Amino acid sequence: MLYSIYTTIMSRNEKIPVYNRIAQQRELLGMSRQQLAELVCVHYQTIGYLERGEYSPSLVLALKIAEVLGQDVQSLFSIKPFPKGK
Amino acid sequence: MSQKPEKKFYWSTGITRNEVVKSLNDTRHSALRSQSNRRWLVSLTAIALTVMAFTTYIPHTKVRSYLDILLMAIVLVAYFQLRKSVRNVADAPDELLDERQISVRNVGYLHAYRYLAAIGLLYFFFYYFLNETEFLKMTLGLESSSLIQVFFSYCMWGACLPSMVLAWLMPSENQN
Numbered sequence A: 001m002l003y004s005i006y007t008t009i010m011s012r013n014e015k016i017p018v019y020n021r022i023a024q025q026r027e028l029l030g031m032s033r034q035q036l037a038e039l040v041c042v043h044y045q046t047i048g049y050l051e052r053g054e055y056s057p058s059l060v061l062a063l064k065i066a067e068v069l070g071q072d073v074q075s076l077f078s079i080k081p082f083p084k085g086k
Numbered sequence B: 001m002s003q004k005p006e007k008k009f010y011w012s013t014g015i016t017r018n019e020v021v022k023s024l025n026d027t028r029h030s031a032l033r034s035q036s037n038r039r040w041l042v043s044l045t046a047i048a049l050t051v052m053a054f055t056t057y058i059p060h061t062k063v064r065s066y067l068d069i070l071l072m073a074i075v076l077v078a079y080f081q082l083r084k085s086v087r088n089v090a091d092a093p094d095e096l097l098d099e100r101q102i103s104v105r106n107v108g109y110l111h112a113y114r115y116l117a118a119i120g121l122l123y124f125f126f127y128y129f130l131n132e133t134e135f136l137k138m139t140l141g142l143e144s145s146s147l148i149q150v151f152f153s154y155c156m157w158g159a160c161l162p163s164m165v166l167a168w169l170m171p172s173e174n175q176n
Helices: A004-011 A022-028 A033-039 A045-049 A059-069 B017-024 B035-059 B061-085 B099-132 B136-142 B145-169
Strands: none
Touching: A004 B035, A022 A033, A022 A045, A022 A059, A033 A045, A033 A059, A045 B017, A045 B099, B035 B145, B061 B145
């Protein structure tokens, strides 16, 4: 029970997962998690949680990540799964 | 923006800025990073704190004193290990954490508060309400001086619970 409360809060809304392409974009730019974390002022583990979809970022963090990765927020985050290979 | 002094001490949680920063950036292997080990530590702490509150019913004074000292030592060591096991997130101020860590810490505090209230009620029920009845007074023979142990146990529950909740909930770090 405790764990489900924890995951709900971590994902903000368990019923609507947020999909993202942070890992693909980061790797495309040859950036490590640590480097990205430093650029957006979060802990490196938070990037891991984000990439695995275990944590949904705030709007501010999403905008910061999009800016650092040179992408629009819509192309990085979505409430629908991204088509494979794109 | 002015740089905050490195040795800043946060009185409300009894932690220094250095301690938090060091612990958050620590990449060395530690046995406390695995969830099962942390859960063992949480269980040990919970048992020690519970036993501590009831040592008053041990009839032999000498045995009771030794046990009290041993339990206090266990609880104090466990308290610092628990803090370390969750990278001091439970005691760190907002300014040193990111948004995910802040939400995790807040979940810890929410549940810690609820458990602390429940433990407080149980202690109160056991030591005050039940002890008021003549039968139990004779059976248990509670002295008011022995309530110090109960008070210490309750205070330590208050100090340990936020870290205990997080230590129990957080996944193993090698999964990250």
